Amino acid sequence: MELLAPAGTPASLFAAVAAGADAVYFGLGELNARAKAQGFDESNVKDLIDYCHLHGVKCHITLNTMLKNGEESTLVRLANSAASAGADAFIVADIGVARLLSRLDVPLHASTQMGVHNLEGARYLERYGFTRVVTSRETLLEDIEKIKKNTSLEVEYFVHGALCVAFSGACLMSAARSGDSGNRGRCLQPCRMRYTSSFGKSGYLLSPSDQCLIAKLGELEEAGVDSLKIEGRLKQPHYVYAAASAYRAALDGKRVTRGDIDELQRAFNRGNFTEGYNFADTRAIMYPKVQNNIGVTIGEVVSASKSEIKARITESINVGDGLKLLTADGYERGGFEARAAAQSGNAVKLSVPRTLTAQKGDLIAKTLDVEQVKRAVSAPVPVKVGLSARAYEGEPFEIELRSGEVAVRAHGERVTKAEAHPLDKRTLANAANRLGASGFAAVSIDAECGDGVFVPMSEINRVRRAACDMLRGALADRYNASRQRAKICAPYASETMALDALYEVGDMSGADVSVRSLAVAPNAFGKEDAARLKEECKRRDVKVFCRLPMIVRGADMAMLRAYLEEVNEVLCGYICDNWYALELAREYSKPAIAGQRMNIASDDAFAASGANAAIASAELSYAEVRRLGFDALCYTVGDLTLMTLTHCPIRLNTGCGCGDCKYDGDFYYADKAARYRISRTKLSHCTFDLHNPSIVCAPPKFRDETRQFVSLVGTGLTLSQYFADPYLTGRDKTAGLLSRGVK
Numbered sequence: 001m002e003l004l005a006p007a008g009t010p011a012s013l014f015a016a017v018a019a020g021a022d023a024v025y026f027g028l029g030e031l032n033a034r035a036k037a038q039g040f041d042e043s044n045v046k047d048l049i050d051y052c053h054l055h056g057v058k059c060h061i062t063l064n065t066m067l068k069n070g071e072e073s074t075l076v077r078l079a080n081s082a083a084s085a086g087a088d089a090f091i092v093a094d095i096g097v098a099r100l101l102s103r104l105d106v107p108l109h110a111s112t113q114m115g116v117h118n119l120e121g122a123r124y125l126e127r128y129g130f131t132r133v134v135t136s137r138e139t140l141l142e143d144i145e146k147i148k149k150n151t152s153l154e155v156e157y158f159v160h161g162a163l164c165v166a167f168s169g170a171c172l173m174s175a176a177r178s179g180d181s182g183n184r185g186r187c188l189q190p191c192r193m194r195y196t197s198s199f200g201k202s203g204y205l206l207s208p209s210d211q212c213l214i215a216k217l218g219e220l221e222e223a224g225v226d227s228l229k230i231e232g233r234l235k236q237p238h239y240v241y242a243a244a245s246a247y248r249a250a251l252d253g254k255r256v257t258r259g260d261i262d263e264l265q266r267a268f269n270r271g272n273f274t275e276g277y278n279f280a281d282t283r284a285i286m287y288p289k290v291q292n293n294i295g296v297t298i299g300e301v302v303s304a305s306k307s308e309i310k311a312r313i314t315e316s317i318n319v320g321d322g323l324k325l326l327t328a329d330g331y332e333r334g335g336f337e338a339r340a341a342a343q344s345g346n347a348v349k350l351s352v353p354r355t356l357t358a359q360k361g362d363l364i365a366k367t368l369d370v371e372q373v374k375r376a377v378s379a380p381v382p383v384k385v386g387l388s389a390r391a392y393e394g395e396p397f398e399i400e401l402r403s404g405e406v407a408v409r410a411h412g413e414r415v416t417k418a419e420a421h422p423l424d425k426r427t428l429a430n431a432a433n434r435l436g437a438s439g440f441a442a443v444s445i446d447a448e449c450g451d452g453v454f455v456p457m458s459e460i461n462r463v464r465r466a467a468c469d470m471l472r473g474a475l476a477d478r479y480n481a482s483r484q485r486a487k488i489c490a491p492y493a494s495e496t497m498a499l500d501a502l503y504e505v506g507d508m509s510g511a512d513v514s515v516r517s518l519a520v521a522p523n524a525f526g527k528e529d530a531a532r533l534k535e536e537c538k539r540r541d542v543k544v545f546c547r548l549p550m551i552v553r554g555a556d557m558a559m560l561r562a563y564l565e566e567v568n569e570v571l572c573g574y575i576c577d578n579w580y581a582l583e584l585a586r587e588y589s590k591p592a593i594a595g596q597r598m599n600i601a602s603d604d605a606f607a608a609s610g611a612n613a614a615i616a617s618a619e620l621s622y623a624e625v626r627r628l629g630f631d632a633l634c635y636t637v638g639d640l641t642l643m644t645l646t647h648c649p650i651r652l653n654t655g656c657g658c659g660d661c662k663y664d665g666d667f668y669y670a671d672k673a674a675r676y677r678i679s680r681t682k683l684s685h686c687t688f689d690l691h692n693p694s695i696v697c698a699p700p701k702f703r704d705e706t707r708q709f710v711s712l713v714g715t716g717l718t719l720s721q722y723f724a725d726p727y728l729t730g731r732d733k734t735a736g737l738l739s740r741g742v743k
Contacts, residue, residue: 131484593633
């Protein structure tokens with residue numbers, strides 16, 4: 001399996017290479033999902049890619065952001081620069097970006113932001129020309145197995161680092177709160193704030209622990225995972241070095257020990273780690289107590305005063321170490337920096353800020369280890385080579401360099417007899433080994449020379465430089481010969497379908513007046529639900545689109561297919577919020593409307609999507625929607641979904657199980673400013689949608705000359721009530737992103 005490490009800066013890239021990563025991923029310019037991770041641009045990308053390739057390390061360039069009309073030239077400029085520099089892959093999250101990159105001979109990898117989590121979604125992108133899918137973190141191993149057995153795609157899977165609580169690529173929470181779009185690399189992580197639930201529980205209820213799957217690599221390999229991805233382009237180089245080193249050792253057969261886990265925790269650890277959606281339950285995935293780094297526990301407070309604590313520690317402390325106090329049950333009190341060294345096993349005194357209140361029994365965690373930082377390599381490292389030099393009278397002087405199976409031999413002038421100061425083996429070895437800034441370092445040296453021979457130092461230097469150039473070229477040629485090339489991308493061509501307006505209700509009971517185009521958004525997909533919808537459609541003789549669930553994992557697919565087998569004949573199409581849904585629409589020979597959660601934000605995205613129609617991304621302003629070159633529907637009214645959760649927040653808050661579920665339909669999270677309703681969709685697995693506090697309700701100026709999408713799901717309104725009061729008089733409402741768009 002490939003080990004893929006993050007690089008938010010060149011120093012992190014050097015750390016990843018030194019630690020043994022097989023590949024690195026980094027953004028170029030502003031069009032990537034970590035806009036704050038700077039350090040790579042058109043001026044240095046070629047040198048850095050060449051450095052990686054010299055070490056046999058691949059470079060994946062993240063162009064995984066939602067693109068708007070008018071930004072194409074920036075994307076093309078950056079992509080051309082990366083392609084010319086030798087990029088090994090482009091990681092993209094926007095199908096419009098894929099369309100623009102399709103002419104370049106660089107493989108396309110579907111970012112986790114594309115939300116691929118089942119075979120059907122993978123197939124759709126495989127036909128487009130993608131060679132790899134970075135599956136969402138929520139993807140089940142059984143679905144990975146299906147992808148591997150039924151497609152030619154490589155599967156990349158996150159094994160370490162931060163988890164987003166929201167389903168990949170479908171979170172609008174940061175955008176809705178501040179205009180900082182997570183889909184454009186600017187997420188401000190409002191999910192890491194404190195919330196209180198309708199069940200009375202308070203804490204960081206939307207904050208997952210960091211993931212660590214170092215003990216599960218065998219299961220991932222068996223499922224068919226090709227690439228193990230470490231999260232962390234905003235992390236420090238010592239984190240990258242520690243994480244990549246640990247996973248490299250595990251892949252190379254080292255048994256994982258408690259010490260290995262401790263080393264990973266001291267690098268960065270939010271919530272004592274979780275083994276994620278395949279190996280842990282809800283209560284192990286989420287960590288409501290603390291929302292930031294808690295490092296590794298190293299001691300306990302014995303006594304405390306206002307500015308000093310006495311503690312018993314199990315690990316030495318050095319000046320500059322970052323320390324944090326936690327209550328005995330794991331809640332954060334605060335952090336401080338060690339101002340004096342202390343030895344493990346002793347009861348030591350530590351100075352703490354006067355603002356930090358400590359108590360006997362509190363835990364001490366180390367959140368920054370200065371020794372770990374020192375151990376990390378975050379500068380360029382040379383390629384290790386074997387070196388041989390031969391100097392025999394009458395024969396050409398020769399230097400050979402070897403790296404793995406690649407060997408080159410450079411020859412100079414014929415060796416002459418020495419008139420004075422003859423060459424010896426030691427002198428020859430030292431002279432030949434002056435590799436300096438060549439990028440190579442000799443780990444073995446073999447020097448041979450005849451008696452009484454002479455080679456000018458200038459000649460040794462010239463031949464050595466020639467050998468280095470030859471080896472550099474040979475390594476590059478070998479690398480280029482083995483590089484994967486892009487498939488020809490063929491954007492889907494579908495007949496477009498223009499809708500003047502589309503009205504969505506939860507079920508047919510909300511459709512108490514006739515409209516030209518109606519959509520239903522079921523929250524359950526059992527046999528009875530299918531029979532009820534089918535009967536209603538036949539009885540009313542109405543054309544209906546059905547919104548398919550955002551997430552369909554494992555046994556969900558068989559259940560959904562059974563539902564569609566029953567209702568497909570009475571439906572006129574599907575609203576699709578994920579790639580799998582577009583695949584099903586094609587399979588069932590029905591028109592597909594790309595839902596607002598597909599984030600269709602440009603003409604290229606719509607043209608490449610294969611959808612017959614689209615609801616424009618809810619992150620576009622009204623002016624940006626108007627500038628779209630196709631007949632997009634504009635999300636003018638609705639209880640906007642900000643994120644979809646695949647863990648069970650009900651169980652997190654109540655401790656209940658599926659057999660005694662306490663979901664009552666009136667569930668919410670609240671912060672100091674607002675209340676967020678949480679609704680449930682039930683298949684074999686449940687998912688939960690967290691909604692905007694205020695209903696999106698565009699004012700009249702935003703509705704003129706606009707093809708409207710109106711969703712009454714969750715508003716409590718029927719169609720007749722809406723038509724009687726289309727501007728929702730007296731209700732809590734907002735024009736939302738239609739008035740300002742996103743950054």
